[in-house]
Amino acid sequence: MKDVNIGICGLGTVGGGTWEVLQRNARIIAGRAGCNLRVARVANRSPRPDLGLGDTPFSTDLNDVVNDPDIDIVVELIGGYDDARRLVLAAIEQGKHVVTANKALIAQHGNEIFDAAREKNVIVAYEAGVAGGIPVIKAIREGLAANRIQWLAGIINGTGNYILTEMRAGRDFDEVLKEAQELGYAEADPTFDVEGIDAAHKLTIMASAAFGVPLQFDRAYTEGIANITPYDITHAEALGYRVKHLGIARSREDGIELRVHPTLVPEKNLIAKVDGVLNAVLVDGDAVGQTMYYGPGAGDEATASAVIADLVDVARTVSTDSAQRVPYLGFESDAVTDHRILSPNEIRSAYYLRIQALDRPGVLAKVASIMSENGINIESIMQKESELHDGQIPVILLTHTVLEKQVNDAIAEMEALPEVEGRVVRIRAENFL
Ligand SMILES: NC(=O)c1ccc[n+]([C@@H]2O[C@H](COP(=O)([O-])OP(=O)(O)OC[C@H]3O[C@@H](n4cnc5c(N)ncnc54)[C@H](O)[C@@H]3O)[C@@H](O)[C@H]2O)c1
Ligand SMILES: N[C@@H](CCO)C(=O)O
Numbered sequence: 001m002k003d004v005n006i007g008i009c010g011l012g013t014v015g016g017g018t019w020e021v022l023q024r025n026a027r028i029i030a031g032r033a034g035c036n037l038r039v040a041r042v043a044n045r046s047p048r049p050d051l052g053l054g055d056t057p058f059s060t061d062l063n064d065v066v067n068d069p070d071i072d073i074v075v076e077l078i079g080g081y082d083d084a085r086r087l088v089l090a091a092i093e094q095g096k097h098v099v100t101a102n103k104a105l106i107a108q109h110g111n112e113i114f115d116a117a118r119e120k121n122v123i124v125a126y127e128a129g130v131a132g133g134i135p136v137i138k139a140i141r142e143g144l145a146a147n148r149i150q151w152l153a154g155i156i157n158g159t160g161n162y163i164l165t166e167m168r169a170g171r172d173f174d175e176v177l178k179e180a181q182e183l184g185y186a187e188a189d190p191t192f193d194v195e196g197i198d199a200a201h202k203l204t205i206m207a208s209a210a211f212g213v214p215l216q217f218d219r220a221y222t223e224g225i226a227n228i229t230p231y232d233i234t235h236a237e238a239l240g241y242r243v244k245h246l247g248i249a250r251s252r253e254d255g256i257e258l259r260v261h262p263t264l265v266p267e268k269n270l271i272a273k274v275d276g277v278l279n280a281v282l283v284d285g286d287a288v289g290q291t292m293y294y295g296p297g298a299g300d301e302a303t304a305s306a307v308i309a310d311l312v313d314v315a316r317t318v319s320t321d322s323a324q325r326v327p328y329l330g331f332e333s334d335a336v337t338d339h340r341i342l343s344p345n346e347i348r349s350a351y352y353l354r355i356q357a358l359d360r361p362g363v364l365a366k367v368a369s370i371m372s373e374n375g376i377n378i379e380s381i382m383q384k385e386s387e388l389h390d391g392q393i394p395v396i397l398l399t400h401t402v403l404e405k406q407v408n409d410a411i412a413e414m415e416a417l418p419e420v421e422g423r424v425v426r427i428r429a430e431n432f433l
């Protein structure tokens with residue numbers, strides 16, 4: 001059986017997991033790939049004696065991998081934007097295929113990287129970058145190829161979902177984040193997880209693969225979980241909802257919604273039951289209907305599972321004529337459209353609003369009249385006397401589906417009322433499978 005030579009750059013959580021699984025399941029993997037995936041060289045800032053690398057050549061300089069003429073596939077697992085971009089472009093320049101788990105890199109520089117790869121007739125694969133071990137890129141680009149995909153929505157950051165799940169159990173945000181970091185789930189800079197940037201990277205990639213548009217990370221509306229309080233989690237539950245951090249992409253006649261934010265979902269929705277580091281992506285296709293992909297979104301061997309699936313794909317595909325390969329973002333270049341990404345004001349959603357109001361007669365009536373003047377129908381409204389505190393009593397309401405601009409205008413008017421204190425809390429609400 002032929003050897004395909006692999007060079008692994010970065011032996012951290014994912015790199016270490018990839019090494020381990022390649023050793024443990026070598027026979028199974030070779031049986032599927034039709035060749036031996038041989039790790040010919042590894043590079044990392046510091047040695048990993050715990051991995052038992054044996055006589056596999058190790059260096060601290062990534063260039064040693066890129067410049068090794070024996071290496072067929074470079075596996076980029078160092079993370080970040082700049083070093084990774086340089087490394088991947090250099091590997092492509094040398095005519096090597098690339099497998100990466102780096103969604104930041106693909107979301108920001110994917111258009112440039114895929115152009116370079118087309119030029120050199122090499123493959124760049126990135127399954128591990130989106131929803132970790134779940135083969136969701138495979139599902140969108142290949143399994144659902146018959147469909148006009150209308151929307152997709154997912155829990156696509158394991159760290160954020162882990163934090164929200166543990167907060168429900170009454171645990172402290174910072175303590176849970178620290179735990180997620182220790183478990184190897186969080187990004188090197190955990191603000192990427194907390195502020196929704198990591199989820200926006202993944203959503204950007206999925207939206208392009210689903211709708212056939214170029215990667216446009218800068219157009220994604222991004223809101224994280226930092227402002228979600230136990231108070232709102234509890235009150236959302238009283239209304240029959242769970243608070244989940246979702247990425248939502250929807251293709252409409254007038255453009256594409258591309259948004260990442262905390263969302264109320266009815267507790268009976270399947271996606272409301274996805275807890276901990278697990279991810280789930282729902283995809284709605286016109287032929288198949290709704291399908292859901294569920295599994296571990298982060299972690300060493302779970303992510304390695306996707307890295308190695310890409311290695312097998314690349315190893316098998318190299319023998320195919322490049323024109324017959326699966327296109328990078330699912331569509332051939334001449335089929336990519338310029339359907340625009342919508343601005344946040346053009347989004348349509350339902351909304352949970354919490355208004356900190358003074359306990360004075362007529363406040364509810366004023367709130368209701370602002371809502372109605374802005375064309376917003378109220379689904380439910382809640383105010384508990386028992387929560388009267390310092391002369392203030394929160395008003396919680398849930399709207400029907402409206403344009404975000406209507407809600408923003410109404411919030412501005414409410415915040416200007418003398419009876420309303422501080423900012424109005426706004427969480428979007430969506431109803432799924
Ligand atoms: N951890 C996960 O669960 C997970 C899941 C999916 C995707 N990812 C992605 O996989 C990539 C790697 O993540 P990780 O969690 O393994 O990170 P990590 O920090 O554990 O590992 C990165 C490794 O790369 C090495 N490295 C970084 N820059 C280097 C350089 N210039 N030269 C030599 N070595 C260098 C570091 O020494 C480190 O060992 C990131 O892009 C991340 O977003 C991670
Ligand atoms: N930090 C990411 C890793 C997987 O991409 C997460 O928590 O989902």
Ligand code: NA
Nearest residue numbers: 127130132134
């Ligand atoms: Na994946």
